Amino acid sequence: MDIHHLVKMANDIGAFFASSPDHEVAVDSIAQHLKSFWDPRMRNQLIEYAGRDDGDLTPLAREAVLLLQQKQRPA
């Protein structure tokens, strides 16, 4: 899927949760939103992209995507 579109969507989600008073809560909320509402193929593509992203993802969104990656890893 168009990665630029996915990045924009992730950044938009990040923009909403950015106002959370607690940074960790914000990161977790974004990751949880992606997990709850995004099809796995979209999540996986974004996770794959986050590893090589050179600044398209906002720092908050990138942090959330990396957290999502951790959460998705089998225990």
Add this chain to the structure above:
Amino acid sequence: MLSINDKDLGTPARDSANLVSVEVDGHAVTVAAGTSVIRAAALADVAIPKLCATDSLEPFGSCRLCLVEIEGRKGFPASCTTPVEAGMKIRTQSEQLSKLRRNVMELYMSDHPIDPFECKAGGKCELHEMANAVGLVHVRYADDGRNHQHLPIDDSNPYFSFDPSRCIVCSRCVRACDEIQGTFALTIEGRGFNSQMVAGQHERYLDSECVSCGACVQACPTDALMEKSALEKGRADRAIVTTCGYCGVGCSFKAEVRGDEIVRMVPNKDGLPNHGHSCVKGRFAWGYATHPDRVKRPMIRKRISDPWQEVSWEEALAYAAAEFKRVQQKYGRGAVGGITSSRCTNEEAYLVQKLVRAAFGNNNVDTCARVCHSPTGYGLKTAFGTPAGTQDFDSVAKADVIMVVGANPTEGHPVFASIMKRRLRNGARLIVADPREIEMMRMPHVEADYFLQLTPGTNVALFNAMTHVIVTEGLVNEQFVAARCEPHEFKFWREFAAEERNSPEAAERITRVPAAKIRGAARLFAQGPNSAIYYGLGVTEHSQGSTAVLAMANLAMATGMLGREGVGINPLRGQNNVQGSNDVGSFPHELTGYRHVSDSLMRAEFEKAWNVAIDPEPGLRIPNMFDAALDGSFLGLYVEGEDIAQSDPNSQHVAAALSAMEIIVVHDIFMNETAKYAHVFLPGSSFLEKNGTFTNAERRISRVRKVLPALAGKEDWEVTCALSNALGYPMDYSHPSEIMDEIARLTPTFAGVSYEKLDRLGSIQWPCNDVAPTGTPVMHVGEFVRGKGRFLVTEYVATDERTSSRFPLILTTGRILTQYNVGTQTRRTGNVAWHAEDVLEIHPHDAEQRGIREASWVEVTSRAGTIALRAAVTERVAPGVVYTTFHHPETGANVVTTENSDWATNCPEYKVTAVQVMPTARHPERLPADRVIAAATPAAR
């Protein structure tokens, strides 16, 4: 004329706890204080002759037919205008009364054919019934006296005619237009013998302000105002109660039928959403159901460039199933999916999502609510715990302040608008927030206190500024918040709301709404005592749609405007079953009752009931399906009742995605735009041809009953079952009631719903279960569904869709009364008399700058594409904003809309598109300019 078998009690019911006992012709009866004598008599099964009285209208006392005798009183009072008093003894029959009534009737009949065979209603009109009731057999006055028989018939309305020679000037039509509809389009002109009912300024009906709701036709006691369909087909022999298939008001109707033909649709007096009222669509625009364009045979083709081939149901279903299996085998289980529709019944939507989850084995199912009210679901569930409106429609009668945001009720939800207008005429205050002037702002006896004409895309800034006023001016309902809301989140939100950047002065720079107006509106809302919010797609279809819903929830919680009658947050759902299709699991991340697919305990219940494993991961949403089609991972789609090629944004992108798919099955009643990309066409059934239920905007589940045989031989639920069976997943239901029983077994909020109960109660508002066995009119009473209400910080984030020197204007969109969504139905009815074409509304300043004249052709160009349509120059839109409707496919409004979407739900940002508008010479051959403009903007007059 009332529906066949309707009993008319003469005057409306009175709402009083005090009871009064009287005697009517020796029969004791006890009624609420304030009840009229005629109604009390009717409740005692004593019929008093009447003409000007009817129980949908306030008493008028003009016909002098309902005279009675009351012990201890002089004369013969009119029973319609006389309220009961304790111990009253009423006599309805006496020699003197009979003589008086016969004389009155004789005068009426002197100007009206006494022969019932000359009556267009076949002698079944109230006038002839009353002539019989009073025993009038002969009229003494000569036929050659002065009369009104020469007056011409007004046949201009496509659906009904007015024959003034049959009018008895009882004013029921005028009063219906005033009291019920609130349009005030009719009047009695002249005095004495010259009195005559006229529309507008003595115009033809079609040229007047009449909105063709049909209230006057229903109220008429004679054959003066008659439906053309009834004149043509005669009197019906039976009536079947069903639910309208148009907007989210979900009006109850009686479909009057003669043989296998519908004679007319009459609004059901007992219908709780509409209380016997209707609009031009539900009442009259049902002819599409038997339009020649209906597809009646299944069709297939290997490539979309091939011609369609009619085949048997078996062959079409086998071909579709084989193709879905082939695609899944080649590209993976997740390469196919389905789309349900808000046009379909709950049972049908449930089956489509079941087919996707059980037969396809994934969660790639979505519904058209994705592109309208999905932010409502996200926002209200997050804040309150339930993704649905908080009130019933009748709640508005208890509201003191009504705030209408991003909605145009008189056009989009006209029957509810009439209820709302009645409350406004009785003194409620009105706040309108919209980029464009709407009719409700100034109507007979109603004027908005505040019109907050904000720039499209700035709702959140406006709501934040209103809450800033509430927080900083000590208007928070501290008691409510302390008792009902999460304290930690409220504290943080309160600090956010109080920040200077959320002040009305700061918001003025963003919204263009003067700060003083924002302050005034916020104070008025907080003051209540009962303030209610009603909103539409002008809130949700934005990049911050979900944020805006959350911001309204903050506003309502902060002021304590939740949990009782007269308050609440009320989404006006666009289509008939938006609420229901969402309730029954149409979203890719939720099963029925809004429970996430990752919930293993809940999923296990479905797995046991369906005998299949369910994917615990969410599937693709509609916009994601298009993106996935273009990257080659989603190549098969079953679409029921939804024209995605026309209704979804950025049409070129959608067309490319649909062209990339290898199997598209369209299940619809007409060959729509999406079908151009389809390989299988399964003919659908209209709402008149099937059984099921719809759930309206107030969570009210109502029965849809089969009125006509299915034209293509199968009801839609049967088609989905057959497709599932062909795919190898058995679905075996013999009636939709069994599907509802399954939904009830698996869904706690529907646990008490059954067809038997629906038939018994008429309708049910969910939640309906052991706690609320007859349903729940008002939600969150005492406690929110999630426990404590949740305040969330709603930072305003400007949309990425910015104006520029290339695209200096903002295009926003909306609906018009007489057309419906993409027009699939209404364009195939007489409603084209009012709106034959979409037009672009543009402010005179912007038009002047560009050399655009009224009715001239203009080209609208956005970053996504270009369309052409005619201009309507009007101050209804602000400078810098242009507006159009999207009812006609040739307009292609979605060619210009972009793929920007709500951050939480992917609901498209239809309401904000940066465009340039310039004159063009395109399409000079279409409709005459005067007709188009006059027809397109009736509400602007």
